[in-house]
Amino acid sequence: MPRPKGVTDKLRDEKKEKILTTAIELFSNDGYHNTTISKIAQASGVSFGMINYYFENKDNLFKEAVLIPINELRKSYFLIQNVDGSALDRISEMVRYQVREFTYNKQKFALVHYVLGRQNSFPELMQELFAFFDESRDAVIPVILEGQKIGELDEVDPETVFASYFSYLNGIAISVFDPPDHPFWEQLIQQGIHLFHPIHPSNK
Amino acid sequence: MPRPKGVTDKLRDEKKEKILTTAIELFSNDGYHNTTISKIAQASGVSFGMINYYFENKDNLFKEAVLIPINELRKSYFLIQNVDGSALDRISEMVRYQVREFTYNKQKFALVHYVLGRQNSFPELMQELFAFFDESRDAVIPVILEGQKIGELDEVDPETVFASYFSYLNGIAISVFDPPDHPFWEQLIQQGIHLFHPIHPSNK
């Protein structure tokens, strides 16, 4: 008697999940080519035939794997919309949250940077990343404008502010190696906020 | 009659040079594994066998190739020491120069970021990069301190300032895609300087 549909689906999803988690880890540590399908299979406790069974081929697996951190990042940008407080408060909250995210999940985002560095090899994923950038910008710029209006932020071109912050985030992800809870990160958070040109009370 | 020693050496160096230039281009465009030795041979007009003759093996070639942009970056940081003007002037000059460098030679630095993303695969190069970071910091921090002393810069921890600027530079290299001469870059330069906390005359 064949397994009932629901059970199969759940098993399937759990297994896919496990494979993807492992794949993200290996792909970001070792790169696309040094990560073989059988390594992923072994590390995720699945027979290597199943990888192709679930993901069709290695490229597909890679794409699905990269989309996961991209979508997590995606969510993080919208945090700014669902938080109480003034514009600057919300920006600070977002920066703090994202820097932490990037810190604690360095590896995961390494995968995104891998794609950024191999634009020619993954055009579809690049599209996804561009779309992600646009969405993020559209989420953040209104808050910047609001902050400038109420005098919390200096009037600097919001596009520039956002692009520089976005770059900064990516930059610390690839070039800072301090361990997650090091106090240094708090200072990097402050520098991130600083890119938004907050007006200090004493300067008002 | 054998060629005089000097002439042979020069030929040899020119050929190595040519191979390395080509290798940097291919490695950064296509990644380590998609760049085959025979592609490099063909693109640099050198016979296939010579590449191994000159560089021992592919890994060596890659390492030598990556060291070139690293060393160019290295030089660029010391610019700050050989320029006239106040601390802030020198910092501004350096930021402007480096942002331009990163912009015009995006590809070349992509190679460095490739290594940053593959720490496990290239431990020796990582050492090189860490050393480079330290040297750069040691070159820039005295100028920051000087600027703070003479009241050009707000007193923010210099280590933090440098690390954030360094990250910012890398970040724009991987995530900004505007063409080199786009006016947007000027604004990104300003944001770079802003990370050093210059005190605006009006605030003084």
Place this chain on the structure above:
Amino acid sequence: MPRPKGVTDKLRDEKKEKILTTAIELFSNDGYHNTTISKIAQASGVSFGMINYYFENKDNLFKEAVLIPINELRKSYFLIQNVDGSALDRISEMVRYQVREFTYNKQKFALVHYVLGRQNSFPELMQELFAFFDESRDAVIPVILEGQKIGELDEVDPETVFASYFSYLNGIAISVFDPPDHPFWEQLIQQGIHLFHPIHPSNK
């Protein structure tokens, strides 16, 4: 209440039948290796697992599939024994019938020729084909002898005549590509009869 034996058997046979029909089509169009079990399953609307359940393994399925056209051919040769008319009439009838068969079912016989071309791979099926040849010869030669006796056919070695006709049939099956109802086929039928050396009235 279990199904009555007869009903189950019938279902089973219908399913096997359906699988075999599909298998013949796919095997002859695409060859043994390009025809996968799951393609057969899908095309015949049977679940993947059932194919192995019914046929044990792929090789068995192939063998059973090839036997079907062989047995159809087998029947066609005996037609000659159950037809009225003179020896030449019966030969003519057989040739016409068989050429048509080969024409209309080119695909089906392609499977037999596939085996003929892969003798080493299917020794058992080759035995079957040799047996078939012998049976066919034994059915046809008496009629040839009869025709020669009554002066309808020239006295040529009946073994030779049969072997050449048999080859001719196979030959047109693999090398003539005109569509089934093309008038050209009638002329090929005449050439088939000609191999039996009929004595034309005018020559008598």
Place this chain on the structure above:
Amino acid sequence: MPRPKGVTDKLRDEKKEKILTTAIELFSNDGYHNTTISKIAQASGVSFGMINYYFENKDNLFKEAVLIPINELRKSYFLIQNVDGSALDRISEMVRYQVREFTYNKQKFALVHYVLGRQNSFPELMQELFAFFDESRDAVIPVILEGQKIGELDEVDPETVFASYFSYLNGIAISVFDPPDHPFWEQLIQQGIHLFHPIHPSNK
């Protein structure tokens, strides 16, 4: 010092030749899929890497292999044009030569029949085979017409005669298994000639 060009080329051609001969044998005995590249490599005393080096991929090797017997057949048809004697003499000579060829090189032609049976899989080779059929027809039909004109042959549609002879040849290649020098072949040659409708002296 690199090998002189001529020497390399000769070595290369000899090796390609050896590989092709082996490939023809294996492909015709075992079919496309049961013949692995490493089997070919082993049987021809070449490292398996060389096969891809010389032939790019398995498909190409197969194509080159099939073209060899096709081109040999091609030549054999033109024999008819370069032989002395009456039309019937020349036809007889051709039939004898070709039947022998097919007999002695059964294996080699099996490859051609393999392609004939897998039309969908090898469309380019099918084009080649159709072209070959047309060329052969164009070589033989004038001789048939000549024979009919001078009263050596009965006036039967030359297209039909040629097509039936062509089929006959292919048919004996796939369905007659007597060893090459068996006297039976002589009789099969006679049946081949018979398809051209020679007028026997006694009937004239």
Place this chain on the structure above:
DNA sequence: GATGAATGAGTGTTCATTCAT
């Protein structure tokens, strides 16, 4: 009986490395 998930042997292909010339 019936299903399709799971397994892993087998193959084509790529490519770094070696080495004869």
Place this chain on the structure above:
DNA sequence: CATGAATGAACACTCATTCAT
């Protein structure tokens, strides 16, 4: 020095077969 032919390890992918449910 220079060349490119030769080798074979390594990998992605396919698919027949098994078997739990």
